[in-house]
Amino acid sequence: MAVILDGKELSKKIRGKLKEEVKELKEKAGRPPALAVVLVGNDPASEIYVRNKIKACGEVGIRSIERRLPANTLQEELNQVVRELNEDDTVDGIIVQLPLPEHLSCREVINYISPEKDVDGFHPVNAGKCLLGLYDEGLMPCTPAGVMKFFEEYGIELQGKNAVMVGHSNIVGKPLANMLLNANATVSVCHVYTDDLAHYTRNADILCVATGVPHLIKADMVKEGAVVIDIGISRVNGKIVGDVDFERVKEKASAITPVPGGVGPMTITMLLYNTVKAFKMRMGY
Numbered sequence: 186m187a188v189i190l191d192g193k194e195l196s197k198k199i200r201g202k203l204k205e206e207v208k209e210l211k212e213k214a215g216r217p218p219a220l221a222v223v224l225v226g227n228d229p230a231s232e233i234y235v236r237n238k239i240k241a242c243g244e245v246g247i248r249s250i251e252r253r254l255p256a257n258t259l260q261e262e263l264n265q266v267v268r269e270l271n272e273d274d275t276v277d278g279i280i281v282q283l284p285l286p287e288h289l290s291c292r293e294v295i296n297y298i299s300p301e302k303d304v305d306g307f308h309p310v311n312a313g314k315c316l317l318g319l320y321d322e323g324l325m326p327c328t329p330a331g332v333m334k335f336f337e338e339y340g341i342e343l344q345g346k347n348a349v350m351v352g353h354s355n356i357v358g359k360p361l362a363n364m365l366l367n368a369n370a371t372v373s374v375c376h377v378y379t380d381d382l383a384h385y386t387r388n389a390d391i392l393c394v395a396t397g398v399p400h401l402i403k404a405d406m407v408k409e410g411a412v413v414i415d416i417g418i419s420r421v422n423g424k425i426v427g428d429v430d431f432e433r434v435k436e437k438a439s440a441i442t443p444v445p446g447g448v449g450p451m452t453i454t455m456l457l458y459n460t461v462k463a464f465k466m467r468m469g470y
């Protein structure tokens with residue numbers, strides 16, 4: 186049976202350390218690190234995610250600012266809100282909760298976020314630093330960074346391993362594939378158009394899946410002893426499920442992340458981590 190990679194437990198450990206650090210930083214700077222969350226419209230899932238992020242900030246002592254805008258906000262108005270947050274010296278991190286209403290461009294607003302406050306790591310400047318492996322010089326996207334923390338924490342070797350990334354989104358698949366490559370894994374990137382997906386996944390020592398297709402990965406698609414990272418999150422009949430058939434795959438894998446309780450909590454933990462990092466970089470600490 187596989188080792189369960191526990192994102193709640195690892196989050197607790199990292200958040201505990203962050204809380205201590207925030208306390209010291211607050212004394213030194215005379216103010217705490219601050220995260221601004223911009224939420225456009227009232228998508229119920231986004232409301233929950235934003236609430237969870239704000240709660241997590243409170244738990245480690247990060248100040249949070251919620252900027253709520255109506256669903257019919259114009260692009261120019263949204264861009265303007267970001268510009269104001271860029272100029273506010275007491276704000277260290279800015280995120281614009283996705284997805285945005287149809288008429289708004291996320292690419293356009295992300296380009297307005299000052300790269301040093303881009304705690305989602307979505308700005309092209311941070312994407313470039315991620316590509317180059319300049320992790321310390323910028324802010325890395327939270328979900329891929331959280332996955333890399335699992336490998337670190339559990340001593341999972343990447344060098345020379347066959348790593349397969351299923352999913353090629355800009356926020357997860359591409360940056361995570363790139364981080365695995367920077368760690369000297371041999372990386373294949375697959376996606377919904379891949380012919381014979383199982384051919385790739387069966388050869389994976391490290392299998393990362395971020396497609397949003399519930400239970401796409403069945404046990405017969407997984408190599409004995411593989412490390413399986415499930416980054417999918419869907420709701421099926423009111424139940425949260427990942428992209429991996431957890432119950433069967435866990436019998437075959439050597440390590441696996443559950444959904445919920447795996448990558449999800451680590452995403453929020455890395456958002457807190459990035460906010461503290463942005464604060465330190467901005468203060469010159």
Ligand SMILES: Nc1nc(=O)c2c([nH]1)NC[C@@H]1CN(c3ccc(C(=O)N[C@@H](CCC(=O)O)C(=O)O)cc3)C=[N+]21
Pocket residue numbers: 234280281282283284305327418425444445446447448449450451452453
């Ligand atoms: N600008 C922006 N940045 C994001 O990082 C971002 C976003 N927009 N839009 C939505 C997605 C999704 N996302 C998740 C974060 C945590 C959990 C999480 O903590 N999940 C829990 C379960 C939560 C539940 O019960 O629904 C878990 O997996 O255990 C899930 C999903 C961040 N996103």
Ligand SMILES: [Mg+2]
Pocket residue numbers: 186410436437438
């Ligand atoms: Mg076994």
